[in-house]
Amino acid sequence: MNLPEPTPERARSELAGIADPLSEDDDLVVAYARAIWSCLVEPGDRVAGALIATCGPVRALEIAVASTGGADVAHAAGLEPRELDKARSRWHPRRGDVAERMAAGRRAGARLVTPEDHAWPERVADLGPFAPVCLWVLGDVDALGAACPAVAMVGSRAASAYGDLLAEDLAAGAATAGVAVISGAAYGIDGSAHRGALAVGGATTALLAGGVDRPYPAGHRELLERIAAGGTVAAEVPCGSSPTKWRFLARNRLIAAMSDATVVVEAGWRSGSLNTAHHAAALGRPLGAVPGPVTSASSAGCHRLLREVQAECITSVADVMELLGLDARALNARTVAEASQTGEQGAGDLTRILDALSDRSARSGHDIARRAGFGSDEATALLGLLELEGTVERRPGGWVRARHRAAATLW
Amino acid sequence: MNLPEPTPERARSELAGIADPLSEDDDLVVAYARAIWSCLVEPGDRVAGALIATCGPVRALEIAVASTGGADVAHAAGLEPRELDKARSRWHPRRGDVAERMAAGRRAGARLVTPEDHAWPERVADLGPFAPVCLWVLGDVDALGAACPAVAMVGSRAASAYGDLLAEDLAAGAATAGVAVISGAAYGIDGSAHRGALAVGGATTALLAGGVDRPYPAGHRELLERIAAGGTVAAEVPCGSSPTKWRFLARNRLIAAMSDATVVVEAGWRSGSLNTAHHAAALGRPLGAVPGPVTSASSAGCHRLLREVQAECITSVADVMELLGLDARALNARTVAEASQTGEQGAGDLTRILDALSDRSARSGHDIARRAGFGSDEATALLGLLELEGTVERRPGGWVRARHRAAATLW
Numbered sequence: 001m002n003l004p005e006p007t008p009e010r011a012r013s014e015l016a017g018i019a020d021p022l023s024e025d026d027d028l029v030v031a032y033a034r035a036i037w038s039c040l041v042e043p044g045d046r047v048a049g050a051l052i053a054t055c056g057p058v059r060a061l062e063i064a065v066a067s068t069g070g071a072d073v074a075h076a077a078g079l080e081p082r083e084l085d086k087a088r089s090r091w092h093p094r095r096g097d098v099a100e101r102m103a104a105g106r107r108a109g110a111r112l113v114t115p116e117d118h119a120w121p122e123r124v125a126d127l128g129p130f131a132p133v134c135l136w137v138l139g140d141v142d143a144l145g146a147a148c149p150a151v152a153m154v155g156s157r158a159a160s161a162y163g164d165l166l167a168e169d170l171a172a173g174a175a176t177a178g179v180a181v182i183s184g185a186a187y188g189i190d191g192s193a194h195r196g197a198l199a200v201g202g203a204t205t206a207l208l209a210g211g212v213d214r215p216y217p218a219g220h221r222e223l224l225e226r227i228a229a230g231g232t233v234a235a236e237v238p239c240g241s242s243p244t245k246w247r248f249l250a251r252n253r254l255i256a257a258m259s260d261a262t263v264v265v266e267a268g269w270r271s272g273s274l275n276t277a278h279h280a281a282a283l284g285r286p287l288g289a290v291p292g293p294v295t296s297a298s299s300a301g302c303h304r305l306l307r308e309v310q311a312e313c314i315t316s317v318a319d320v321m322e323l324l325g326l327d328a329r330a331l332n333a334r335t336v337a338e339a340s341q342t343g344e345q346g347a348g349d350l351t352r353i354l355d356a357l358s359d360r361s362a363r364s365g366h367d368i369a370r371r372a373g374f375g376s377d378e379a380t381a382l383l384g385l386l387e388l389e390g391t392v393e394r395r396p397g398g399w400v401r402a403r404h405r406a407a408a409t410l411w
Numbered sequence: 412m413n414l415p416e417p418t419p420e421r422a423r424s425e426l427a428g429i430a431d432p433l434s435e436d437d438d439l440v441v442a443y444a445r446a447i448w449s450c451l452v453e454p455g456d457r458v459a460g461a462l463i464a465t466c467g468p469v470r471a472l473e474i475a476v477a478s479t480g481g482a483d484v485a486h487a488a489g490l491e492p493r494e495l496d497k498a499r500s501r502w503h504p505r506r507g508d509v510a511e512r513m514a515a516g517r518r519a520g521a522r523l524v525t526p527e528d529h530a531w532p533e534r535v536a537d538l539g540p541f542a543p544v545c546l547w548v549l550g551d552v553d554a555l556g557a558a559c560p561a562v563a564m565v566g567s568r569a570a571s572a573y574g575d576l577l578a579e580d581l582a583a584g585a586a587t588a589g590v591a592v593i594s595g596a597a598y599g600i601d602g603s604a605h606r607g608a609l610a611v612g613g614a615t616t617a618l619l620a621g622g623v624d625r626p627y628p629a630g631h632r633e634l635l636e637r638i639a640a641g642g643t644v645a646a647e648v649p650c651g652s653s654p655t656k657w658r659f660l661a662r663n664r665l666i667a668a669m670s671d672a673t674v675v676v677e678a679g680w681r682s683g684s685l686n687t688a689h690h691a692a693a694l695g696r697p698l699g700a701v702p703g704p705v706t707s708a709s710s711a712g713c714h715r716l717l718r719e720v721q722a723e724c725i726t727s728v729a730d731v732m733e734l735l736g737l738d739a740r741a742l743n744a745r746t747v748a749e750a751s752q753t754g755e756q757g758a759g760d761l762t763r764i765l766d767a768l769s770d771r772s773a774r775s776g777h778d779i780a781r782r783a784g785f786g787s788d789e790a791t792a793l794l795g796l797l798e799l800e801g802t803v804e805r806r807p808g809g810w811v812r813a814r815h816r817a818a819a820t821l822w
Contacts, residue, residue, distance in 0.1 A: 042763065042784040089786025093777070162704060244766035246759065246783075291702030291714065293573055294726040303702060306717065306724035313717035313724075315705035 003065050003095050006032045006058065014102050018112045027116060033057040034114045034134040035105075038238050039098040040064065040091040041133065043250035047087040049129030050077040057133065064091055097240075104239035108213035110136045113144065113234075121146045124257045126283050132236035132254060138212045143203040143232035145180030145258065149324050150205075152182045152259035152280065154252075154273040155189025155266040160298045163266030166290055167192035168199070169394070170265065173317030175202020176384030179324065182207065182259045184251060185220055185227070189265045189273070194227055200381055204231035207258070209251040210243030211235055249275060256280040261323045263288040263314055267301030274301050281309055288314040288323045317387065353382045354391065354401060362397035414476050414506050417443050417469065425513050429523045438527060444468040445525045445545040446516075449649050450509040451475065451502040452544065454661035458498040460540030461488040468544065475502050508651075515650035519624035522548045524555065524645075532557045535668045537694050543647035543665060549623045554614040554643035556591030556669065560735050561616075563593045563670035563691065565663075565684040566600025566677040571709045574600055574677030577701055579607035581676065584728030586613020590735065593618065593670045595662060596631055596638070600676045600684070605638055615642035618669070620662040621654030622646055660686060667691040672734045674699040674725055678712030685712050692720055699725035699734045760785075764793045765802065765812060773808035 004010060008025035011032035019031045034057045041048045051060040051070075054077035063070030067088070074084040105112070113119050114134045119141035124131045137144070153171050155163060167189045171181045175197035183190040185206035197204035206227045208216060212235045215221040227233050236254060237247060252275045256262050262280035264287075267273045280287045289311040292299030305311035312323055321327070356371035357363060363371075369379035383399055386392040393402045415421055419436035422443035430442045445468045452459045462471040462481075465488040474481030475498070485495040516523070524530050525545045530552035535542045548555070564582050566574060578600045582592045586608035594601040596617035608615035617638045619627060623646050626632040638644050647665060648658060663686045667673050673691035675698075678684045691698045700722040703710030716722035723734055732738070767782035768774060774782075780790035794810055797803040804813050 045784075086786060086789065089788070090780070090784045093781035094784065162706070166705065244763070246763040246766050249759070249762070290705060291710075291717070291724070292705075293703055294577065294701060295573070299702075300726070303724055303726045306702070307726070307730065310721070313702070313714055315711070315714045315718070319718070 003036065003061075003098060006036070006061065015112065017106055018102075018110060030057055030116060031112055031114050031134075033061045035102060035112055035238070036061060036098050037064075037133040038136070038236065039101045040094050043132065043236050043247060044127075044130040044253065045087070046129045047079060047083050048091075048133065049131060050079055051084075052133060053077070053129060064088065065095060101238040101240050104211065104213055105136060108138065108211075108239045110138055110212055110239055111141060113137050113141055117141070119144055119146050121150070121258045123150070123260065124254065127253065127257050130253070131257070135234045135236055136212050136238055138233040139228040139230075140203075140232055143180060143205050143230075144234060145182065145203065145205065148178055148180055148203065149326060150180040150182050150259045151320060151324060152255045152262040152276065153189070153193035153265055154183055154255060154262065154276045155193075155264055156268050156271045156273065156298060156301070157186050157188040157190075158268065158298065159188030159192065159266050160292075160296060162292060162296070163189055163290075163298055164192040167265040168196035170263065170290070170314070170317055170320055171196030171204070172200045172202070173384055173387065174320050175204065176200045176381055177317070177321060177326070178202075179321075179326075180205060182255055184208075184255055184276075185216070185224060185233070187217060187219065189267075191220060191223055193265070194223060194231070198226055198230050200384060201230070201377065205258070206231070206233045207251055207255050208233060208235040208243065209237075209247040211237055211239040211241040213239040214242065216243045248272070252276040253279040256283055256285060259285065260325075261286040261288065261320075263290065263320060263323065264302055264305055264311070265290045266292060266298050267305075268297055269300040269304065271301040274305070277305055277309070277311070286312065286323045286325075288312040288320065290314045317384075318390070350382060350386060353379065353386060357392060357399055357401045359401050362395035362400050364398040368399060414447065414472075414509060417447070417472070426523065428517050429513075429521060441468055441527060442523055442525050442545075444472045446513065446523055446649070447472060447509050448475075448544040449547070449647060450512045451505045453501075454543065454647050454658060455538075455541040455664065456498070457540045458490060458494050459502075459544065460542060461490055462495075463544060464488070464540060475499065476506060512649040512651050515622065515624055516547060519622075519650045520549065521623055521650055522552060524548050524552055528552070530555055530557050532561070532669050534561070534671065535665065538664065538668050541664070542668070546645045546647055547623050547649055549644040550639040550642055551614075552643060554591060554616050554641075555645060556593065556614065556616065559589055559591050559614065560737060561591040561593050561670045562731060562735060563666045563673040563687065564600070564604035564676055565594055565666060565673065565687045566604075566675055567679050567682045567684060567709060567712070568597050568599040568601075569679065569709070570599035570603065570677050571703075571707060573703060573707070574701075574709055575603040578603035578676040579610070581674065581701070581725070581728055581731055582607030582615070583611045583613070585731050586615065587611045588728070588732060588737070589613075590732075590737075591616060593666055595619075595666055595687075596627070596635055596644070598628060598630065600678075602631060602634055604676070605634065605642075609637055609641045612641070616669070617642070617644045618662055618666050619644060619646040619654065620648075620658040622648055622650040622652040624650040625653065627654045659683070663687040664690040667694055667696060670696065671736075672697040672699065672731075674701065674731060674734065675713055675716055675722070676701045677703060677709050678716075679708055680711040680715065682712045685716070688716055688720070688722070697723065697734045697736075699723040699731065701725045760789075760793055761797060761802075764790060764797060768803060768810060768812045770812050773806035773811050775809040779810060 011028040171193040180203040181197040183193045215224045256279035289302040289305040352372040422439040582604040591614040592608040594604045626635045667690035700713040700716040763783040767779045780787045
């Protein structure tokens with residue numbers, strides 16, 4: 001029960017609708033080989049990663065599906081001969097599943113993104129041989145964050161109202177500033193982070209543990225459809241794969257690896273999001289945690305991170321930007337400058353928003369939009385910019401102008 | 412108007428009820444000189460501190476009250492001749508207040524504690540020439556914490572219910588563990604910290620900015636009486652002194668210096684307690700801050716400390732004890748670092764096998780190997796391990812997950 005040879009013709013027909021139909025034959029064969037690889041391995045298969053890195057996915061696949069041989073490549077890849085034999089014994093039983101998985105991908109309308117694509121998030125290369133062989137994607141591949149800063153926002157499924165509010169606010173603020181928000185589509189914090197980014201029309205990616213054709217959790221089917229429409233739903237396992245516990249853990253490493261920084265918004269003492277935080281720290285990526293009441297069990301995990309691994313204390317969108325190494329004010333200034341250079345009245349727009357605000361009483365976004373003569377979405381985006389700049393403040397009832405504050409130092 | 416000479420007879424009569432009547436003459440004269448010094452200087456008078464350190468309080472006082480001379484001692488103390496002249500010009504006008512201040516001390520029933528006493532908190536020596544020359548005390552001098560660990564618990568006057576609760580809880584816990592709780596008797600956090608320590612019969616010291624005969628704030632008169640009854644009310648300024656702004660700042664340095672560690676329980680962005688935190692950091696003493704909701708302005712100062720000066724995140728009494736370097740109890744919970752080290756490959760492999768099993772229907776070893784992505788031999792070995800552990804069960808048709816399996820850790 002061997003796999004059919006990955007000829008250009010076969011690659012073209014198998015990847016119809018999945019890869020770019022205008023691709024060169026060689027590129028299609030490489031993509032096809034990677035797609036097959038994703039069907040044979042569990043996420044983070046080091047032997048597969050080492051082989052592919054050594055001789056490319058096509059040759060590596062030939063070696064993988066053969067019964068013997070390939071000792072020279074395995075040696076060059078730094079593998080013991082026994083490791084290749086052992087790997088074959090776990091890859092071969094899955095050869096029969098490949099055709100089914102590819103068909104499931106076509107049915108779901110999934111796209112294949114590989115390291116050869118411009119949309120590939122290069123950051124994952126830091127995983128070395130544990131990096132994914134490819135990604136299966138629904139939606140806008142640009143939301144994977146290859147071309148912009150990306151932040152992972154994760155946390156407890158059993159989030160409090162406080163945690164959900166913060167996740168939504170921080171994600172909306174980061175997305176407004178042009179940062180892609182990466183999360184895991186789980187109930188609680190993950191979902192709120194995606195919602196916050198979607199609310200401002202920002203880029204967001206939901207990384208799933210199972211195939212992208214299997215909305216998980218089921219109660220987030222509608223949210224996942226919205227993410228696929230406005231951002232990206234992605235997975236390293238092919239369509240038809242179920243979300244097992246192992247794959248959740250592997251998915252967590254990928255959330256961290258795809259992001260420039262990870263923020264744990266709310267987490268209990270043993271929250272799975274601490275696992276994502278651990279991966280971020282292991283990758284040397286900046287790690288932040290949002291504090292909460294010490295009387296709240298929902299924040300105990302965040303406080304652990306602050307205490308035990310010296311995570312940065314995150315209290316605002318500006319803190320998130322600082323964690324990413326981005327100066328929120330400079331970013332904003334550039335935006336305004338760009339806007340004025342292109343004659344888009346960017347500065348004028350901000351002035352109009354400021355004019356529509358009060359110093360004392362909070363006004364709703366809707367009210368401000370009306371007073372300033374903007375659509376609600378446009379007003380929300382502008383308010384987000386001004387919030388980053390510290391010129392306006394969010395209050396329970398809406399927005400107010402910030403009192404002028406000197407850039408106070410602590411002492 | 413010069414001061415009368417500090418003879419043993421005069422010292423004994425002036426310090427009647429204030430110092431130990433059984434003291435040796437020499438000790439009484441030293442104590443008397445220090446009491447006089449406290450009437451002449453503002454807290455933290457470096458010139459006074461340097462002179463006293465060089466030639467002792469009695470000789471230093473002679474030099475201080477003289478119109479000229481003492482250049483040799485000043486030189487030995489590292490002072491410029493001009494500094495001594497300038498200091499005299501600020502000390503001399505107060506010579507006429509000494510008798511009155513001493514009388515006020517006797518009326519208030521205050522006790523004098525000096526560096527020569529066993530009850531003197533040696534920690535304040537770290538202030539060098541800025542250390543107090545003596546302390547005026549109401550209550551149990553042992554609550555000054557000379558013989559036990561001491562923690563400063565400070566924070567905003569405008570505390571939230573959350574902050575008050577935490578201050579009381581943390582202070583009660585620390586006091587129960589034998590730690591003296593030092594604070595400033597202000598409304599809000601300070602008061603709650605004292606109350607928490609008193610509630611468990613623990614040691615607590617209220618350091619006042621004015622004289623101990625002037626309860627401040629007035630609304631804490633009753634609380635200060637309770638502190639004097641169960642702990643200590645102390646000040647470095649003599650009785651009859653009013654609490655000026657300068658003395659508040661000086662008092663803050665003393666709170667930090669009298670404590671092994673400082674914890675800011677709740678503080679706004681510009682809270683005066685950040686000043687105490689600064690002194691603790693400058694003295695190289697451990698500094699902790701209790702986080703709160705990032706939406707609460709009352710916690711903004713604590714979050715600043717966590718972000719800007721890397722204060723330790725304090726969430727519990729155990730954290731306070733750790734800040735003090737005291738191993739109060741062996742923590743049951745593993746640290747994040749420890750837990751992360753147990754994420755061995757083996758645990759992950761077992762998780763993958765468990766993922767491939769069903770709770771209900773038995774699956775063959777071959778089927779399980781394919782689902783989990785292992786060779787058959789490897790799967791069989793892992794299943795054997797899990798069987799030994801009681802996590803899986805062998806059935807006629809293969810293997811099932813056991814009903815009551817231990818929850819796996821995520822790390």
